[in-house]
Amino acid sequence: MTDFLLELRCEEIPARMQAGARADLEKLFRKEMGAAGVTLGQITVWSTPRRLALIANTLPDVTEAVSEETKGPATSAPDQALEGFLRKTGLTKDQLQVRDLKGKDTYFAVIEKPGRAVKDVLAEAVPAIVRAFPWPKSQRWGKASISTESLRWVRPLSGIVAILGEDLVECEIGGIVSGCATKGHRFHAPGDITIGGAHDYARKLSVCHVIVDHVERQDLIRDEARNAAAAAGLTLVEDEGLVIENAGLTEWPVPLLGRFDEAFLDVPPEVIQLTARVNQKYFVCEDGAKETGGGKLANAFVCTANIDAVDGGEGIVAGNRKVLAARLSDARFFWEQDKKTALSDHAKKLARITFHEKLGTVADKVERVAKLAEWLASEGIVPNCDPALARQAAELCKADLVTEMVGEFPELQGLMGGYYARAEGLPDAVADAIRDHYKPVGQGDDVPTAPVTVAVSLADKLDTLVGFFGIGEKPTGSKDPFALRRAMLGTIRIIRANGIRSPLNVVVRGAMGIYLDHFNSNHPIVVQGFGVTTTQADTFATEFVRFSVERLIVQMRDDGVRHDLITAAFEQALDSDLVRLLARVHALQAFVGSEDGTNLLAGYKRAANILRKEDWKAETGHPLTGDEDPLENVDDPDMQEVYAARSALGYEPEPAEKNLIDALDAAEPQSTAAVADEDFAGAMSALASLRAPIDGFFDQVTVNDTDANKRYSRLALLDRFRAAVHNVADFSRIEG
Structure with missing residues (x-):
């Protein structure tokens, strides 16, 4: 039993592709070995920006003998069919077996394949793996790229290490010949490194400033970034996605703390964090622990260098500070410019944006949502909600979509609207509703509980659901292009969290009535696409409620509630009061x-x-x-x-x-x-x-x-x- 090492070295592999590449490498290796009859033990796959590495432990020296069977034609088939089968298998007629198959005598070719040296199997498998690799994006390079048969890889492939035990597995692909030498860190150890085998691969690379284990790099970044912040009396804002991304960008990660101008702290903290994260891959810090009165964003960042600098990283930090300052200057400019225009004036520009060709513009949607939010409040469906505030918040909830800041960072929609509303002096309830009306977005997202926010959030989701249901754009199978399932799950979570007792079919009929009134008065042509009339209201509402119960079943399954019990309770009364249904x-x-x-x-x-x-x-x-x-x-x-x-x-x-x-x-x-x-x-x-x-x-x-x-x-x-x-x-x- 011997260990096998495979390293595929190239130019920088995008960090976002590395996890998938590791999984694909193991899958392809298992497929090739399985087809050859090789029994596999433990497999370890690592990645850095410049290499994919696989170590397969305890491979046998020789594969097991395998017997391959191929079904041929029936014995009663024409001679031409039998002749073709014999050519395909390379056998003679007297070497075939005849078996009964569904009442017919049928020829079978049984070919016994003796065991082979695993080294020979690997020599064939490595090129097959490289050629079959399913990169999301790949490229050809060099003179050979003229041909469509040339090798494709995520970046130009530069080296292959393939060692079984201590023996080189000789193979070649695209002019690249396997060897026992690899490269170390691009700056610290750019020369060749001779690898003895799987047993010393990680150690030799580590000596040459390459941590090949991506998990080890992630742990190092996580710990050292915290330590760098703590040394300055700060608390690192945890961001696991950023940890993984930085580990995918570096082979020898060195987290470094830097500072930026305090004047930038006038910009909303989420903007600073997003600017640092998205554009520069930096962590941000807060000024102390929240329990001691801290928790505010500090004028500090942590960047991850890929080198041990002789000056301790001062030059790297200075360069990163300049780049971040330029980015934050842009963000501050957007913030100041957007505040010069009232949200109500921003909202007028929504008429230029089409929501859906059959449902009008975003301005049309806002008008419907405002009416629905006001109705939900005035009817007491959302208790303790001021109808005037609900309408005001709904009229402004999408205004930030046309601001410069959200144009640069779409992830901040809603959040920036809340900041602009507060800066404008609007009531806190209105600003909070604008900020949070998209919630809950995902399973772990907070659910709104403030009455005005609940009214606007419900109205927004119900308008989307009723509109797309009305034009026949319902989710089918795995297709849900308008995220209606997510909208329904959000609606259900709001109803459950706030104990809203109004039957859902009543609410749906209210939303549908607003749709019809809006289209009939403003858009007589568009209404032709809305496939629901007043006479069909009951059928539409029942279908809508059934869809909500289907989503409720999905949601409750995570809470340990059996789906058949929800169906049993619902079918008994077609209950659209979801709170009562869940109690039952x-x-x-x-x-x-x-x-x-x-x-x-x-x-x-x-x-x-x-x-x-x-x-x-x-x-x-x-x-x-x-x-x-x-x-x-x-x-x-x-x-x-x-x-x-x-x-x-x-x-x-x-x-x-x-x-x-x-x-x-x-x-x-x-x-x-x-x-x-x-x-x-x-x-x-x-x-x-x-x-x-x-x-x-x-x-x-x-x-x-x-x-x-x-x-x-x-x-x-x-x-x-x-x-x-x-x-x-x-x-x-x-x-x-």
């Missing part, structure tokens, strides 16, 4: 997880199966005999109870049958009242009382009695039991 679901989950719930579910399914097999449809009345009952005039209360039961059924019920009737008489009103009070746990408790009676009924009563009257009555009783359960949830939707 949680009570149902607790119930079906109990012994009573499990047994009642089994009894329900048994009853439902019987009714389905009998094609049960409830009819009016019972086939009573009409004979006078001798117990009719008895005074004994116990006997009168027997008479009452007999009168209702036309016969005297069996004890287990009577127990189920009595249990239903008690449970039905209890569960109905509990559901009306939204006491779903109480409703489940009432259902639990049916567990023993339904079990006893099935154990002791013959449903399909030869007496037609008994058979009918018992089926009707099962139907009544099923209806009582359905009053709480559709148990037919529950799995198990």
